[in-house]
Amino acid sequence: MRKFNQVLNYSKEERLITVQTGITWRKIIKLIDADNLSVSVMQSYASFTVGGSLSVNVHGRYRNPLISTVEDIKIIVANGTVIQASPFKHSELFYGAIGGYGGLGVITEVTLKLSENFKMERVSIPLQLNQYVDFFMKNLRDDPNVIMHNALLYPDKYSEVRVVAHLKTFKPLTIVHRLRSKKRGISMNRFLTSAMTRLPGRLEIRRQLLDPVRFSKGIVLHRNYEATSETADVEPLFEDTTFILQEYFVPLTKFQEFVLGMKSVLLRYKVDVMNVSIRQSRPDPGSILAWATQEVFAFVVYYQQERNQQTQEQDRVWTRELIDVVLSCGGKFYLPYQIHATERQFHEAYPRAVEFFELKNQIDPEYKFLCSSVVRSAVANDTEELRETCCCIPKLISVEFETHVRKNLQTIGGNTFR
Ligand SMILES: Cc1cc2nc3c(=O)[nH]c(=O)nc-3n(C[C@H](O)[C@H](O)[C@H](O)COP(=O)(O)OP(=O)(O)OC[C@H]3O[C@@H](n4cnc5c(N)ncnc54)[C@H](O)[C@@H]3O)c2cc1C
Structure with missing residues (x-):
């Protein structure tokens, strides 16, 4: 995703920026620094991508989770549809995908609220x-x-x-x-x-x-x-x-x-x-x-x-x-x-995981967005491995689906992958 890194829209007056999610924080900061603006919430290091940060809903020393600075996102879901989601539109997807570890789809774009570079x-x-x-x-x-x-x-x-x-x-x-x-x-x-x-x-x-x-x-x-x-x-x-x-x-x-x-x-x-x-x-x-x-x-x-x-x-x-x-x-x-x-520990800490997996079942019934065939069969059979799987959302998108997403992104967002 790191080559999928363009700034799509930027308004210093409104303090908003729309970016492709492979962009790093450093690249955004380099641009907005000229207008004395800054990223509102990010983690301690600028080398991470915005997509990776959204998918875990990062925080730093800024006192808020990243999601509190997001206006809206675009996400490609398992059937290849691109959906714009915000707190007001497709809100279940907005609140599921941010901090959803890539489990619901690939977030391709995000609009972030910026702050002053005090x-x-x-x-x-x-x-x-x-x-x-x-x-x-x-x-x-x-x-x-x-x-x-x-x-x-x-x-x-x-x-x-x-x-x-x-x-x-x-x-x-x-x-x-x-x-x-x-x-x-x-x-x-x-x-x-x-x-x-x-x-x-x-x-x-x-x-x-x-x-x-x-x-x-x-x-x-x-x-x-x-x-x-x-x-x-x-x-x-x-x-x-x-x-x-x-x-x-x-x-x-x-x-x-x-x-x-x-x-x-x-x-x-x-x-x-x-x-x-x-x-x-x-x-x-x-x-x-x-x-x-x-x-x-x-x-x-x-x-x-x-x-x-x-x-x-x-x-x-x-x-x-x-x-x-x-x-x-x-x-x-x-x-x-x-x-x-x-x-047990996962579900005790994250009781709404059940809701997350219900949403996933609706929009990704084949579990294309979990890591491997082991996971998919575990999900199907509800075996011991599933227990590990539930704590394993951070694992990566399957290789074949990445190819599928790339193809879609090329048609939707222009020829951004090389
Ligand atoms: C040294 C270090 C310091 C850290 N400090 C902090 C900190 O201060 N605060 C904090 O909150 N976290 C911190 N983290 C954790 C870090 O923020 C997360 O691991 C973050 O996800 C890393 O981003 P990345 O660009 O490397 O993502 P990757 O590791 O590439 O991806 C992480 C996850 O995000 C998914 N993902 C990536 N892009 C997308 C996308 N576009 N759409 C959907 N899913 C996607 C991937 O599938 C994967 O599951 C730190 C980690 C390290 C190693």
């Missing part, structure tokens, strides 16, 4: 864990001047956090570049992140030494500069280990309870956690597979793991325990990452 001042303050929620409620939650925020929760003690907020400002810039450059080769950031993973005592060094120094500088920068980080910066350098993300969404009132439960699981299984980032998200306006059915804290757990079968097996065990912790707090786990959840 100048932001980064401010930071260390807190004890038990001070955080109070601080958040009083200073961050409802303040319109807060453009982005998160808190770093320090492993292995999980008793201290560092709040990092980006506030609207009129102060002079300290970083004058409007966008981050796309680096070639190994960036300093990537080198340091990987090198740090081999340093004994690295967690304490970071908490006590590196972060206090790094965040002592008040910096002023453009929102687009902060938005244009690249995933290449966080790829591991060493081949024997990999970095893995997981994410859990927790109702605001369950903050402490979840942290204690999470800490217990992560320490018991000696998970090599490098960072936990806490974010806020307001409720989702109605996606069927919403991960924020109410206002939540999102806990992004970033850990290091050896690449072998045994650690992967162990991952499955502790991840299921952690999912039970989040479910007991009335929360949810995020679906884009490794698929470890059981069928």
Whole structure:
């Protein structure tokens, strides 16, 4: 899809842009930066496609799910029809396809609401864990001047956090570049992140030494500069280990309870956690597979793991325990990452999945949009594999259907595939 990446319509006055979904956030930002506009919600890195982001309904440090910034979409469904869907027209498809992991069709176009590319001042303050929620409620939650925020929760003690907020400002810039450059080769950031993973005592060094120094500088920068980080910066350098993300969404009132439960699981299984980032998200306006059915804290757990079968097996065990912790707090786990959840856990977190599959049965009765023939026969036979399948929506469109979609797109959208 990455070559299906054109801007179809753009109005700086209305702050709206219509794009083909193979486009990356970086390409959009490069264009709209000239008018001092910015993407309203995206994930932490600009190298992802808009289609991939819509299909999981991403969020970042911007406090809302991506769907809240979408005017409408065009989607090709299994019989090849192109349907325009919005909250007002074919709304079931709109709320099903965004966050629907490609299970209902291929989203080909989207119109997104844009925001101003504000100048932001980064401010930071260390807190004890038990001070955080109070601080958040009083200073961050409802303040319109807060453009982005998160808190770093320090492993292995999980008793201290560092709040990092980006506030609207009129102060002079300290970083004058409007966008981050796309680096070639190994960036300093990537080198340091990987090198740090081999340093004994690295967690304490970071908490006590590196972060206090790094965040002592008040910096002023453009929102687009902060938005244009690249995933290449966080790829591991060493081949024997990999970095893995997981994410859990927790109702605001369950903050402490979840942290204690999470800490217990992560320490018991000696998970090599490098960072936990806490974010806020307001409720989702109605996606069927919403991960924020109410206002939540999102806990992004970033850990290091050896690449072998045994650690992967162990991952499955502790991840299921952690999912039970989040479910007991009335929360949810995020679906884009490794698929470890059981069928029970999936349906408990996503009770409207039944509705999602009913919709799928109507518009894609042959299950063209699930990964493989194994899945299709599992669906037909309702076997054990189906249980895994239900947690497996993120898997890709089947090869033959991709060909079918390409053919349709060529006739509908012009000769955009090469
Ligand atoms: C380092 C890293 C950091 C991340 N940070 C965040 C974060 O801050 N916040 C967050 O929310 N997520 C985050 N994620 C998850 C990421 O946003 C999702 O995995 C996202 O789907 C990746 O987009 P992609 O362009 O790579 O999509 P792909 O991996 O190519 O596709 C993902 C899924 O989307 C489907 N899909 C792709 N295009 C379309 C389309 N046009 N129509 C329908 N379905 C489609 C695919 O079939 C697949 O199921 C992060 C992931 C990584 C690896």
